Amino acid sequence: MILIKKVLRTIWTDKAPYLGSMFLIAFSCMLMVMMNLVSKNLNNTYSAYKSNHVMSDVEVYLDTELDMADMKKRFNVKIEQSGVTDYSSKDGQILRIFSFNTQINTPAVSSGKKLESGEILLDKLYAKKNGYEIGDIVQIAGKKYKYAGDMTLPNYIYVAKSKDEVIRDPKNFGLAVVDKDDFESIPNATPFYAIKFNNSNNLKAQETAMKGYLREKGTKIIKWENTEKNYSVSYVLVKINLMGKLSIVAPSMILLLTCVLTGILMWRLLNRESVIIGTLYAQGYRKKELMRHYLVFPLIVAGMGAMIGTIAGVFMINFLYNFMLTTFPMPKEPIVYDLGILMFSLLLPVVILCVSTIIVVNRMFKIRPSQLMKGNKKNDKANFIERKLRLDKFKFVTKFQIREQVRSLSRTIFLLFGIIVATMFLQYGLTMKSSVDYLLNEGISKLYHLKYEYVFNEYKRGAPPKGTEQFNTMYAIMDDEAETNFYITGLPKNSTRILLNDLKGNKLTPDKVIITTPLAKKMGLTIGDTIRFYNFEDGKKYSITIEEIADTYGGEFIFMPLSELNAMLDLPSDTYIGIFSDVEMTFAKKEIKTTKSMDAIKAGFHSLIDQMGIMIYSLTISAFVIGLVIIYLVTGLVVDEHKGTISLFKVLGYKKKEINKLILNSNIFTVIIGYILGVPLLVGSVDVMYQALAESLPMVIPAKLNIWYILLGFVIVMLTFELAKLMSRKKINRIAMSDALKSGTE
């Protein structure tokens, strides 16, 4: 058909909207494909790792030796005895050494060689950061080991020292594996049992049965650690889940919105073709032929865009995938390209744009060709709002601007929608950052007024050391399916270290039972609710009633008066287990159980966020680019649809400045309203997203947008709008006066 040439020429002469749409689609498809496939592949990698290297279900620390043969028979499990120890060298470095397992939690050795006696495997980053080359000698407890290769452990994927200090510091903390016989000779090792249930259904029940059996036998369970709930594995899961959800929610939303937007754009672009469609129709072209012809537009724009984007996405996968594997070392699996996702990314834009085209062209067929040829403008009546508006009191410029917005409500709504979408994209990353900032500044910093927390091995009594404040804790486990666990902390009634506010902002003193917001949200509790739980230490059951909710996101806690907690635990009222201090203190090593530094905790949070960072920032930048293109496209559209008016105004002697003001500034209110609507919509949707993530995240994050970020976002949107106006100005200058003289339409 000769008309194909016409399509290409139309696209070429009016490049901006078509290429802009193509770009938007390509970009969104790329994001979609990349994020989805990386997330899918990470998931596969994790599953493969879990099964190939037999990740344990639980790791159990007991006070006696276990009769493994008996247990295997009784519970249909695999068990392997294992051991761990922290070896600290002089300069404060800690190497966490495991014994080499052969059945459960088998290390993934990069060299593939078996580990010989006298050899040691290290985690790659630690080795690299500390300058170890294969063949080097590593000294441990006076014994020399040959560094034989790198390994990763399925039960220790995220290499951080502890749950509280989640920052990864490969210079000072690393993992190592030595042969079982060699391991015997390392002092202070803690033995534990790695257990894998052969039947992976109903793990909880099987665990409960096993725990019950052990208790019955009089074995004390020191620690029962669910491997996938252990931070070193759960962070990987969180990350994969987060990425999975983010990659489904965010890019799909972006893609969908982009498609809707470009669909509307296509609609408006084709509407301009009504004269031509009418003429061709009148000259005997069949509907089918015309439809086929106009479908070329979406096929080119969406088809090319989707193809370019999808291919680009596929190329980007490897890069992101490798990056993720350095953070979470796992044996690399071959990349799987999910055909469904690729097809979705290729087809969705094409389908939406084609549907939009079919609807708009079909609508035109309903109008008589003679009417179409006249531009299909004369018959539409003044709308209700237009008729009602009496603007006599306003200045002409204002009148014109209001009239223009009201005249083409659909265009105004399109612009509004475009701005809302652009705003949401722009603010997306800022909201995430804002939320985390809030968590850190408002949450942690406002809650804790201390630098160090020391927890002792044994209860102490009486007054705490000078300058410190004492507390007692109990590790509570809910008697429910989820086995939610949290600390109940007893504080002096006049605590100055932990400061709490209620939801109205009033100060709360810890003379009541106070629950923090995240924990209350997680368990769905309000004031007056009574919860029943058991003490992890001795398994005894207790219950308390919530009296206040504290407005803090600093952690999942219940605070209560120290004396009451002690009474509940049957301890003398001046008992404490730990102290808060502003200065670093030294205690005998065996006296202290854990030491926490608030700075390290904060650093940990930051590092956790930084890991999400690359994703968040790349999404933000992408969103920004998309937002900019959207605003430009929409502004350009406004100019195009005003061609006649602009040309007329030029003839009538309007100056460039005046025209720019009339045409481009008439949208400013729409832009502002769009922004104002966009912000709460975004915060709302981020909140929904966080809530969806709450189960998989180690913390509850409030969706907050800092007032400064709101202003910043506004400035960015306005600057973008100004930039788009600037670019549109050229377009206005190019419009010829003869346009007004030739046609009578608008």
Added chain:
Amino acid sequence: MFIHILNLKKSYQSGVVTTEVLKGIEMKLEKGGIGVILGPSGSGKSTLMNIIGGIDRGDSGSVVVDGIEVNQLDDNKLTTYRREQIGFVFQFYNLVPSLTVSENIEVVSHISHSPLNMDEVLEAVGIKDKKHRFPRELSGGEQQRVSIARAIIKNPKLLLCDEPTGALDYSTSRSILQLLQQVNEKYGTTILMITHNTAIAAMADRVFKLRSGEIVAESVNQIPVPAERIEW
């Protein structure tokens, strides 16, 4: 002389082909007069008028309107010239569809130094009762009245009408021509009008016949006929 054109030439270049549209036009029109340009399609009528109105520029020759050498003005001065001196009436009215009748007129009064009174002009063109209507709620003749009102509100020295009755029926055309004649009398506006219709020439002071870019005949009506008496 109010309009004085000497040896005006204009050609268009499209690709390698150069079309000479105006081949040395000579033209004069007195202040307060009505001039009519007749000629077949493609003869260069609109081109000539556009140059006079400062929308387009001639290649050579001089175009003086009320002492202003139009052909020498730069873009900014041309804009000012159009804005202050010229009123335009088009065949297809070219009203802004989103604006009401009075707002459409305001498009022009808003940028002119000393516009006439809006109600007076609305009265003069006979659409005072329709000032809050939108263009699409008016007939073609009414729309052309609005367009004339828009052109005269700034009290232009020169009113340029490119086939003002081209899209109208017989009786409406006549009433529009009548209106133009009234404007000419009431405000002393010089009018230059393009038409296909030779009968209309009767109402002009001067008639210019254009063919292939040249004025082939020029005639002077000593006693112009009132528009209501013109028939075709």
